[in-house]
Amino acid sequence: MVAGYGATTILNSTTIEVHEAALTTVIGPNGAGKSTLFKAIFGMLPIREGKILLEGQDITHLKPLALLEKGMAYVPQGRNIFPQLSVEHNLEFGGISLKNLQETRVRMEKVYEQFPILKARAKKQAGTLSGGEQKMLEIGRAMLLEPKLLLIDEPSIGLSPILVQQTFDLLLALRDRGVSILMIEQNAKKALGISDYGIVLQQGRLAMAGTAQGILNHPEIGHLFLGGVVKV
Amino acid sequence: MSSKLNSTIQGQQLVKTETLKSFDYLTWGLAIALIIGLILAPLWLKNYGLILLCTWAFRTVAVQGLNLTMGYAGQVSLAQAAFMGVGAYTSTLLILKAGVNYWLALIIALLISLLIGFLIGFPALRIKEGHYLAFVTLGFANLIWLVLRNEQWLTNGPLGIRDIPRPSIFGYSLFEPIRFYYFSLIMLALVTLVVWFILRSPWGRAFKALRDNPARSESLGLSQTTYTLLAFAIGSAFAGVAGVMQAGLVEFIDPDSFVLWRGLLLVMMLVVGGSGSLIGPFIGAAIVTLLPEWLRFTGEYYLVIFGLGVIIVMRYFPKGLAGLLPFVKKRFFTREVQS
Amino acid sequence: MQLQFFVQLLVSGIATGAIYALMAVGFALLWQTSGTINFAQGEFIMVSSFIILWLMGLLHIGLVPAFFLAMFISMFIFGFLFKRILVDPLLKYGDVPLIIATIGLGMIIRELTRIFWGANALPFPSLVKNKILIFGGLRVGTADLVTIAVAIVIIAALQLFLNKTFVGRSMEATAQNQDVARILGINVDRMILYTFLINAFLVTSAALLVTPKLLAKFSSGETFGLIAFMAAIIGGFNQVRGALIGGFLIGIIDNLAKFYLARVHLPFTDITLNLSPYALAIPLLLLIGVILFKPEGIFGRKEERSI
Numbered sequence: 001m002v003a004g005y006g007a008t009t010i011l012n013s014t015t016i017e018v019h020e021a022a023l024t025t026v027i028g029p030n031g032a033g034k035s036t037l038f039k040a041i042f043g044m045l046p047i048r049e050g051k052i053l054l055e056g057q058d059i060t061h062l063k064p065l066a067l068l069e070k071g072m073a074y075v076p077q078g079r080n081i082f083p084q085l086s087v088e089h090n091l092e093f094g095g096i097s098l099k100n101l102q103e104t105r106v107r108m109e110k111v112y113e114q115f116p117i118l119k120a121r122a123k124k125q126a127g128t129l130s131g132g133e134q135k136m137l138e139i140g141r142a143m144l145l146e147p148k149l150l151l152i153d154e155p156s157i158g159l160s161p162i163l164v165q166q167t168f169d170l171l172l173a174l175r176d177r178g179v180s181i182l183m184i185e186q187n188a189k190k191a192l193g194i195s196d197y198g199i200v201l202q203q204g205r206l207a208m209a210g211t212a213q214g215i216l217n218h219p220e221i222g223h224l225f226l227g228g229v230v231k232v
Numbered sequence: 233m234s235s236k237l238n239s240t241i242q243g244q245q246l247v248k249t250e251t252l253k254s255f256d257y258l259t260w261g262l263a264i265a266l267i268i269g270l271i272l273a274p275l276w277l278k279n280y281g282l283i284l285l286c287t288w289a290f291r292t293v294a295v296q297g298l299n300l301t302m303g304y305a306g307q308v309s310l311a312q313a314a315f316m317g318v319g320a321y322t323s324t325l326l327i328l329k330a331g332v333n334y335w336l337a338l339i340i341a342l343l344i345s346l347l348i349g350f351l352i353g354f355p356a357l358r359i360k361e362g363h364y365l366a367f368v369t370l371g372f373a374n375l376i377w378l379v380l381r382n383e384q385w386l387t388n389g390p391l392g393i394r395d396i397p398r399p400s401i402f403g404y405s406l407f408e409p410i411r412f413y414y415f416s417l418i419m420l421a422l423v424t425l426v427v428w429f430i431l432r433s434p435w436g437r438a439f440k441a442l443r444d445n446p447a448r449s450e451s452l453g454l455s456q457t458t459y460t461l462l463a464f465a466i467g468s469a470f471a472g473v474a475g476v477m478q479a480g481l482v483e484f485i486d487p488d489s490f491v492l493w494r495g496l497l498l499v500m501m502l503v504v505g506g507s508g509s510l511i512g513p514f515i516g517a518a519i520v521t522l523l524p525e526w527l528r529f530t531g532e533y534y535l536v537i538f539g540l541g542v543i544i545v546m547r548y549f550p551k552g553l554a555g556l557l558p559f560v561k562k563r564f565f566t567r568e569v570q571s
Numbered sequence: 572m573q574l575q576f577f578v579q580l581l582v583s584g585i586a587t588g589a590i591y592a593l594m595a596v597g598f599a600l601l602w603q604t605s606g607t608i609n610f611a612q613g614e615f616i617m618v619s620s621f622i623i624l625w626l627m628g629l630l631h632i633g634l635v636p637a638f639f640l641a642m643f644i645s646m647f648i649f650g651f652l653f654k655r656i657l658v659d660p661l662l663k664y665g666d667v668p669l670i671i672a673t674i675g676l677g678m679i680i681r682e683l684t685r686i687f688w689g690a691n692a693l694p695f696p697s698l699v700k701n702k703i704l705i706f707g708g709l710r711v712g713t714a715d716l717v718t719i720a721v722a723i724v725i726i727a728a729l730q731l732f733l734n735k736t737f738v739g740r741s742m743e744a745t746a747q748n749q750d751v752a753r754i755l756g757i758n759v760d761r762m763i764l765y766t767f768l769i770n771a772f773l774v775t776s777a778a779l780l781v782t783p784k785l786l787a788k789f790s791s792g793e794t795f796g797l798i799a800f801m802a803a804i805i806g807g808f809n810q811v812r813g814a815l816i817g818g819f820l821i822g823i824i825d826n827l828a829k830f831y832l833a834r835v836h837l838p839f840t841d842i843t844l845n846l847s848p849y850a851l852a853i854p855l856l857l858l859i860g861v862i863l864f865k866p867e868g869i870f871g872r873k874e875e876r877s878i
Binding site for chain 2: 608610657660661667669670671674675676677678682683685793797800801804848849851855856859862863866
């Protein structure tokens with residue numbers, strides 16, 4: 001796949017594979033093109049060359065709405081809520097691709113079961129939630145669709161260690177229910193520790209891919225995060 | 233033959249190009265021809281033509297000031313006409329009511345515009361995000377207009393002030409159109425030289441660095457706020473000078489000559505000519521001054537046509553007409569070099 | 572007596588403010604959802620009143636049907652075409668080229684209006700004949716009451732639409748964070764189009780209510796645009812509520828200032844000054860003060876942007 005912003009190419013001839021019902025973590029130094037990869041997959045950036053397949057179907061160039069319908073969801077980096085809308089109304093937007101408000105409401109109840117704190121705060125403005133609660137809202141909103149594939153970009157950013165652990169536990173629980181997860185994490189060691197597979201990106205190219213354990217144990221990997229170059 | 237070597241990446245290939253020297257000859261030739269033409273203009277222009285050229289000159293001075301604020305510092309000022317009003321009224325009142333010498337009045341008008349520029353710019357430019365300078369200058373332009381209209385004891389209100397004197401130097405009156413024309417031309421040349429000097433100084437380079445890469449220049453230790461404020465204050469002072477020139481030319485000033493939309497017109501002149509370019513203001517002011525002459529058959533439609541022109545320029549050449557120059561240079565005066 | 576008079580001024584101030592709110596809300600909506608700072612807003616309002624007058628004369632219809640027809644015309648030209656022809660192609664160059672293009676558009680509209688309808692102010696019919704009602708010593712004009720009622724119905728309908736319907740909330744979401752809205756599958760481009768249509772509707776409504784008072788004149792767009800601008804910035808342009816309150820505030824200040832500034836007695840002297848021509852200066856100073864001390868607006872929020 002080749003993608004980028006305007007005239008600059010960020011991603012270059014990168015091929016990656018996401019395993020079904022597994023947690024795959026993408027790591028790499030800043031500017032390696034991790035977030036760009038996600039944006040390209042999710043139809044937010046033009047893809048110049050290459051293809052994206054989901055269960056054998058070509059989903060390249062699809063718009064976010066079509067991707068949601070195909071069972072993909074994306075939680076980008078940072079704050080992704082609408083601070084001046086209520087928690088309930090934020091959550092509701094998770095179901096746009098269902099095109100069925102009744103069904104959305106039913107599924108919202110399921111999300112509330114999983115995150116009782118969101119139910120308690122349902123009528124509050126989302127901007128009043130704490131950082132961890134906001135992340136839960138974002139993940140809950142993505143889960144509303146019961147996606148097959150979840151893209152999640154740096155879920156741990158700005159969260160306390162306990163909340164990071166909670167978020168990771170949540171992702172593991174999702175994986176156990178059969179959701180394929182592709183995650184970007186800055187905290188590579190911890191993320192690879194809980195992941196099944198790992199992907200290392202470097203300067204927009206795939207540097208390494210394999211089981212998470214294999215990457216963790218790779219002698220060059222520490223090097224990479226000290227600014228070295230991995231020879232594969 | 234070759235003067236400048238440039239390397240650009242086209243596709244995946246490094247392409248070396250050179251600018252033909254003929255381009256430099258041509259631009260310099262044109263510039264010199266234009267200057268000589270302006271100096272000799274009174275030979276074939278009647279009074280009316282000279283007045284048009286004087287109008288063009290004071291507008292160019294004002295737009296050059298705006299160019300410092302908008303073209304180089306990247307902030308929008310909507311009060312350029314209001315600053316012209318400050319300059320025009322300050323000098324006129326000093327001359328007529330206080331009997332101050334014309335040249336001293338000119339300098340005081342310049343300094344007052346500069347000072348007000350600092351006073352307004354300082355609070356507005358503390359906030360880097362957004363267009364707060366545009367908002368504050370919008371307010372200021374209206375406030376100035378209110379004061380000019382309502383302080384009748386001082387400004388004679390909406391009726392304006394008549395019989396504004398033109399300057400004389402060492403007893404040599406500059407009243408006649410031809411003399412006033414040379415006075416305007418010299419003022420224009422001085423302001424252009426100042427702009428030229430500013431842009432070539434470390435300061436000007438800082439402006440350009442700020443415009444092209446704010447984040448990096450900030451890390452180099454340039455204070456964006458300080459440079460933007462200086463650009464705005466100096467730009468406003470130029471407007472003050474332009475106001476003095478206008479008052480002398482028209483021999484009449486009133487509040488409506490400096491109302492908000494006149495300031496908007498100056499902004500449009502700049503962007504049509506080409507903001508961030510040295511010659512942009514000359515082109516933009518020339519278009520607005522000459523358009524009604526060229527388009528006589530269109531009569532009152534000329535502002536409509538100019539408005540359409542503004543939209544078309546924004547849509548197809550966001551860098552203004554001066555932005556076509558690099559294009560011409562690349563298209564006709566550049567060739568590839570085998571490396 | 573003093574108090575009664577104050578209340579009377581307040582009521583007519585609220586009527587003026589309700590119209591100003593209509594002018595400002597659409598302006599703020601465009602700004603929020605699409606980043607368009609529309610310098611032609613005032614001219615949209617000004618020319619809408621001429622369109623209403625023109626339709627009344629052309630089709631020999633009354634004010635109300637002419638208003639509804641004008642509303643559709645306005646939605647098509649100042650909503651749909653404005654977005655498609657001017658805003659969409661320019662937005663990618665950043666906001667300054669778009670600001671300048673709307674300044675150019677405003678000038679085109681003003682000049683065309685002057686050419687077609689002349690420079691003189693034209694009378695404009697009002698919805699009801701103004702009668703003075705007296706409530707326990709309070710003198711209130713029916714025109715003001717109707718203006719307040721119509722404006723409040725429109726504003727309430729808009730608020731209900733934005734908060735209580737899914738499409739309305741999708742528009743608010745688009746205004747608050749466009750990227751996230753897109754990721755969730757909201758049709759962002761359509762939501763932006765809706766804000767342009769709503770703005771066009773509000774502009775025509777404001778024209779209907781304001782013109783009986785101020786007459787139809789080619790140059791009044793500048794004032795209207797300024798008011799929309801001041802209301803949005805004073806109130807807080809990143810919120811519809813901010814622009815709304817800003818509009819009312821300016822209307823009330825305007826009315827009170829015109830009266831109370833007419834006889835300003837300087838303390839310790841016998842001098843009384845008429846400062847009422849400076850009534851406009853108060854919101855202008857307020858504007859500058861807000862930018863100085865609370866740039867997000869009195870009722871606005873600091874923008875918190877995700878990375």
